[in-house]
Amino acid sequence: MINFGEQTWQGAMRHAQAAIVASERLYEETSAPGGRSNIDIEKHLRRSEVRAAQAQVWLALARELGSQGERY
Numbered sequence: 001m002i003n004f005g006e007q008t009w010q011g012a013m014r015h016a017q018a019a020i021v022a023s024e025r026l027y028e029e030t031s032a033p034g035g036r037s038n039i040d041i042e043k044h045l046r047r048s049e050v051r052a053a054q055a056q057v058w059l060a061l062a063r064e065l066g067s068q069g070e071r072y
Contacts, residue, residue, distance in 0.1 A: 009065040016058035023051035 026048035030041045 007061060007065065009062050012058050012062035012065060016055045016062060019051045019055035019058060023048045023055060026051060 026044050030036070030044045030048075036044075
């Protein structure tokens with residue numbers, strides 16, 4: 001479990017980057033060859049959206065930490 005009270009700007013940015021990369025990977029998998037069903041494509045798109053939303057939260061946290069002078 002992540003303790004948000006001890007989070008740093010750099011840590012939040014790392015989490016955001018990881019969530020963005022995961023979101024992009026899931027999105028790209030929807031168009032990968034292999035004959036995915038519509039249900040599989042929908043699942044991948046939803047997972048991608050969740051990871052993108054998580055990235056937005058981490059970026060908001062990083063923005064708040066940065067405004068408080070907690071960049072490093």
